[in-house]
Amino acid sequence: MPLSAPLDIAVIRNDEAWPEGLETLAEAAIRRALTHAEPEIAGVSELSVVLTNDAEQQELNRDWRGMDKPTNVLSxxxxxxxxxxxxxxxxxxLARETLEREAADLGISFNDHFTHLxxxxxxxxxxxDHxxxxxxxxxxxxxTEILASLGIADPYGEDGPDTPPTPNPV
Incomplete structure (x- = not known):
């Protein structure tokens, strides 16, 4: 579904160790999610995608969810x-070190795991929610539908990793 109003996506780097080119991946993932989820668009919207590290993510997870450990993604x-x-x-x-570790443990590309999260x-x-x-x-x-449309294997099914880490909501 085409957007009837603009969506501004700001990718903010709180940790410079993140690889280059993720802004394009993040925008493509979000726009594809909009196409598949088909939310009602009421006006101009803004979204931030923050690329941080485990230490900052742990602090946020502790302060907002009462869980004193890093996690892959918070919303x-x-x-x-x-x-x-x-x-x-x-x-x-998103927390860089956790994302890198999970992608390596699962034997999937960093970019595919980043897009999934x-x-x-x-x-x-x-x-x-889940x-x-x-x-x-x-x-x-x-x-799974969104990721398939981006050429990424089902992270929960037979074509994906055997034991995907479950992203954590907030």
Missing amino acids: FPQIEPFAPLSGLLGDVI VVHGFLHILGY LDDEEALEMEGLE
Whole structure:
């Protein structure tokens, strides 16, 4: 579905050790997620994708979720679940070392894992979750569909890693 209003995606580097070129991957992942999730667009929207490190991610995870450990992705929605998109949508924050470690452990490319986590985090911004089995099936199905459209194997199925790390919501 084409956007009826602009979406400004800011990729913010809080850790300069991230590889170059991720801005393009993040934007493609988010725009593809919009196409597949088909949210209502109510006006000009903004989203931040923050590229940080394990130390900062651990601090955020501790302060906001009470979990004193780094995690791969955190999402901080600024809109109600499944609300029409307009204004500041929120932040998707990724931890470089955790992402690198998980990609290596799973034997998948860094870029594919990065794209998966951006899609996952953005779906949380839109209102999707995986707190129960039904929600998880819906969200994972949508993720798989989006990733397939980008040429990335199903991270939850037979074509993907045997034991994918479950991205963590906020």
